[in-house]
Amino acid sequence: MIEVQFSFDDPDAGRRSVKLGPGRYVIGRHSACDITIADPRLSREHAELEIDDRSVRINDLGSSNGTELNGFALTGSAVVNDGDRLSFGGSEAGIAIDLGSDEPGDPGPTDAPTSPPLSEPAAPVQDPSASDGASMLPLFIGAPVAALLLLAVIGGYIFFVRGTPGVRSNRTDIDLPADTPDPDRDPTPRPVNSPRANATPIAANIDGNVGSTSVTQDGAEAAVEKNATAFLKKAARNDPRAFITGEQAKLAAAKVKALASSSGTAASLAAVRRSAGEFRSIASANGIKPDMLAAAALAKLNGAQGDVVATARSMAPVLNKLAIQVGNELGDDCLLMMAAYDQAAAGDTMRMRNMLQDLSTRESVSVREIRTIWYLRRVGKITEPQFELALRFLAVGAIMQDPRAFGISSEPAAF
Numbered sequence: 108m109i110e111v112q113f114s115f116d117d118p119d120a121g122r123r124s125v126k127l128g129p130g131r132y133v134i135g136r137h138s139a140c141d142i143t144i145a146d147p148r149l150s151r152e153h154a155e156l157e158i159d160d161r162s163v164r165i166n167d168l169g170s171s172n173g174t175e176l177n178g179f180a181l182t183g184s185a186v187v188n189d190g191d192r193l194s195f196g197g198s199e200a201g202i203a204i205d206l207g208s209d210e211p212g213d214p215g216p217t218d219a220p221t222s223p224p225l226s227e228p229a230a231p232v233q234d235p236s237a238s239d240g241a242s243m244l245p246l247f248i249g250a251p252v253a254a255l256l257l258l259a260v261i262g263g264y265i266f267f268v269r270g271t272p273g274v275r276s277n278r279t280d281i282d283l284p285a286d287t288p289d290p291d292r293d294p295t296p297r298p299v300n301s302p303r304a305n306a307t308p309i310a311a312n313i314d315g316n317v318g319s320t321s322v323t324q325d326g327a328e329a330a331v332e333k334n335a336t337a338f339l340k341k342a343a344r345n346d347p348r349a350f351i352t353g354e355q356a357k358l359a360a361a362k363v364k365a366l367a368s369s370s371g372t373a374a375s376l377a378a379v380r381r382s383a384g385e386f387r388s389i390a391s392a393n394g395i396k397p398d399m400l401a402a403a404a405l406a407k408l409n410g411a412q413g414d415v416v417a418t419a420r421s422m423a424p425v426l427n428k429l430a431i432q433v434g435n436e437l438g439d440d441c442l443l444m445m446a447a448y449d450q451a452a453a454g455d456t457m458r459m460r461n462m463l464q465d466l467s468t469r470e471s472v473s474v475r476e477i478r479t480i481w482y483l484r485r486v487g488k489i490t491e492p493q494f495e496l497a498l499r500f501l502a503v504g505a506i507m508q509d510p511r512a513f514g515i516s517s518e519p520a521a522f
Contacts, residue, residue: 131156135152136153149198189204372515398507399441404419
């Protein structure tokens with residue numbers, strides 16, 4: 108039995124290695140993939156490993172940044188050998204292949220013989236005295252059978268290739284987006300970025316059939332992931348590669364749903380748009396981005412009716428101090444600032460900074476991983492209310508990018 112050891116760099120967990128058996132494995136950034144690599148350089152569905160009993164192949168799924176095999180760009184499908192190096196948009200991976208053996212000491216078949224094969228034994232010479240009728244009998248019997256088999260093959264080819272609607276040519280030179288459905292692999296059309304048919308459904312009815320809720324929920328989470336990523340890039344001082352994972356988007360999607368159902372959210376968004384100039388002025392005076400300030404004020408109001416400009420003005424000095432102590436260079440820094448906001452508003456502006464420094468010296472994980480609300484919550488270093496405020500800030504930021512995508516009749520907030 109073949110066994111494949113696939114090693115890759117995970118930005119959240121460092122170098123990881125997984126064992127794979129025969130099957131197909133989609134590699135990508137989306138949480139629904141078989142192998143998820145939370146690296147923004149990967150497409151949502153970037154590439155696919157095909158493993159059978161004796162070989163491994165890699166296919167690029169129309170990714171944005173491409174796939175490389177041993178430094179060469181992959182244009183279609185290619186065989187992967189033991190020790191080969193893979194690169195998914197710049198994210199490096201390695202592969203080790205153990206073909207195993209059927210019996211001890213059996214090296215198994217090779218791709219090509221290393222020496223010429225031995226000659227086949229010579230066929231025995233037919234006895235000239237054999238009956239002509241006996242020698243011709245198999246020919247008379249076999250000819251009609253062979254003709255019938257040939258007709259069956261030709262008919263099957265015409266039926267399945269030329270006569271079946273929807274069959275397309277197997278071209279590999281067309282550059283399609285990673286999320287374009289493939290009718291050969293997935294005959295039932297599905298929404299963009301939805302999980303594959305063999306993925307665990309989000310919702311199912313009592314008979315086990317996937318309900319419409321799974322499609323709707325997946326589409327909402329994809330919209331949250333897209334818009335929250337765009338928001339973090341705007342809120343941070345300099346983070347063009349900001350991103351959130353599918354699991355993080357799932358958490359934020361619940362907050363988006365709650366905020367979108369509140370009439371106060373739409374009214375506050377309208378107020379932010381009308382007062383965009385004031386937000387720019389207040390934010391500039393306090394060393395933060397207007398997108399950060401507006402989302403912080405909306406998160407503080409939490410869907411309630413209120414004066415969003417006055418709320419922003421009262422929060423700005425505290426956010427200014429946190430930008431100095433915690434930093435606002437990256438999108439994750441902005442989330443940390445919001446998690447620390449209530450502490451700082453109570454006068455303890457350095458508590459978050461000191462905790463992060465302490466963890467950085469004691470923990471074996473990377474500083475980049477430590478400086479996230481996701482890690483701090485996982486190890487119990489921030490409270491649930493702190494995490495909730497930061498998550499609500501992220502959800503509001505996603506809504507600000509495209510309110511109509513979440514059912515809110517309002518235009519995007521632009522500064």
